[in-house]
Amino acid sequence: MNYIVDFITKNATDKLTTFEKVKMIIRLVRQNRVLIIEDGLSPEEEAELIKQTMNVIDFENFIGLEFFNWNRNSSDSRRFFKRTTLSGDKYTVVAPSAAVQIIENSQELLSIKFSS
Amino acid sequence: MTLSWISKLLSRKKKKDIRLAFYGEVNAGKTTLANRIANDLGYPDLGPVSEIPHETRKMVKLENAHLQKDGFDINFTLMDMPGIATTVDYRNFVKFGLTETEAIQRAKEATKGILEAIKLIDQVDIALVILDSTKVPFEQINLTIIGNLQLQKIPLIIVANKTDLPDSRPELVRQTFPDQSLVTVSAKTGDNIETLYQAIIDKM
Numbered sequence: 001m002n003y004i005v006d007f008i009t010k011n012a013t014d015k016l017t018t019f020e021k022v023k024m025i026i027r028l029v030r031q032n033r034v035l036i037i038e039d040g041l042s043p044e045e046e047a048e049l050i051k052q053t054m055n056v057i058d059f060e061n062f063i064g065l066e067f068f069n070w071n072r073n074s075s076d077s078r079r080f081f082k083r084t085t086l087s088g089d090k091y092t093v094v095a096p097s098a099a100v101q102i103i104e105n106s107q108e109l110l111s112i113k114f115s116s
Numbered sequence: 117m118t119l120s121w122i123s124k125l126l127s128r129k130k131k132k133d134i135r136l137a138f139y140g141e142v143n144a145g146k147t148t149l150a151n152r153i154a155n156d157l158g159y160p161d162l163g164p165v166s167e168i169p170h171e172t173r174k175m176v177k178l179e180n181a182h183l184q185k186d187g188f189d190i191n192f193t194l195m196d197m198p199g200i201a202t203t204v205d206y207r208n209f210v211k212f213g214l215t216e217t218e219a220i221q222r223a224k225e226a227t228k229g230i231l232e233a234i235k236l237i238d239q240v241d242i243a244l245v246i247l248d249s250t251k252v253p254f255e256q257i258n259l260t261i262i263g264n265l266q267l268q269k270i271p272l273i274i275v276a277n278k279t280d281l282p283d284s285r286p287e288l289v290r291q292t293f294p295d296q297s298l299v300t301v302s303a304k305t306g307d308n309i310e311t312l313y314q315a316i317i318d319k320m
Contacts, residue, residue, distance in 0.1 A: 064203030105254070
């Protein structure tokens with residue numbers, strides 16, 4: 001299986017409602033795309049993403065997705081990125097679960113292998 | 117302004133009916149903790165505990181669980197929520213010995229349970245976010261749950277669970293969430309559970 005990485009600019013999502021943004025994300029992830037979303041997801045959008053994901057899981061072709069948020073402007077000088085709960089200046093990575101294998105997950109590093 | 121703030125504080129102190137919800141990722145020990153609290157309050161278990169993920173697939177409620185402590189007289193409604201996840205793969209259940217039919221049924225129920233847990237967030241007065249302290253605490257699902265509770269302005273306590281296990285690292289949970297109320301417990305043994313009760317009272 002091949003995966004395509006899409007870098008989605010803030011411009012592309014700016015005018016979308018929460019529902020539309022999440023719908024777009026799920027449509028692309030189901031096409032085996034890994035998304036880097038410049039205007040990251042807010043907590044509300046994350047909850048909507050989980051809800052819509054649960055509604056489309058079919059247990060054969062799509063078992064769900066993984067997503068990760070990163071704060072771009074961490075004041076913590078030890079880390080370039082800071083994992084965050086809050087909305088604001090962050091970006092989000094979304095990928096199909098079937099493709100994701102986490103190699104390392106620490107404060108400093110999230111390492112993911114994509115394979116199927 | 118000051119009077120209004122004091123009045124709000126006093127009215128919260130008087131509140132006697134509290135809906136206490138147990139949120140967290142799958143297999144964090146939510147039901148074990150809910151059972152522990154229910155037992156301490158004189159009630160039977162809320163639900164079964166299993167190593168197979170998604171054992172709780174519908175919210176289980178215990179109403180009118182009564183706690184008297186330090187002058188407080190509280191009626192709790194305990195709400196044991198299904199574990200929240202972004203992935204549900206029935207094949208994971210087959211590994212635990214379920215037939216494929218049983219596993220698919222469990223997976224279907226799990227997706228509905230996750231939806232239910234998210235939809236019920238706005239019905240909660242205080243949330244316990246249970247984390248398995250043997251795992252890394254910055255799993256995205258924990259951040260999402262906490263973010264949504266903060267968004268709804270629901271008081272929350274992070275519970276670093278499973279401190280009875282040798283791999284437990286509650287200090288990492290504390291480092292990850294330095295600004296949150298946090299209690300380390302073993303729901304299984306009951307260790308430090310009194311501190312959790314005090315933390316709940318402090319949130320009222």
